Amino acid sequence: MGSGILLVDDDIEDQFIFCDAMKTVEIREPVHIECCGTDAINYLISLAQDRLPCVVLADLNMPRMNGSELLKRLKGSDRFKNI
Secondary structure: OOOOEEEEOOOHHHHHHHHHHHHHOOOOOOEEEEOOHHHHHHHHHHOOHHHOOOEEEEOOOOOOOOHHHHHHHHHOOOOOOOO
């Protein structure tokens, strides 16, 4: 498994707050941001298996594919279920 965090959130202010909090508590893991579940899936598909993030944090209320649906798809996938 790779390293880093995938943040999936369509609210730019929430994205900023999360990244600022990471700096405040001195967590240095790289953060990649996508704005919806569909974009997050496409991003993950583009990565090599050893480059997948360790953690996915998803907003529950997003257009196109919400956070719950995204997490269900990830857990239902042999490739992504261990994230």
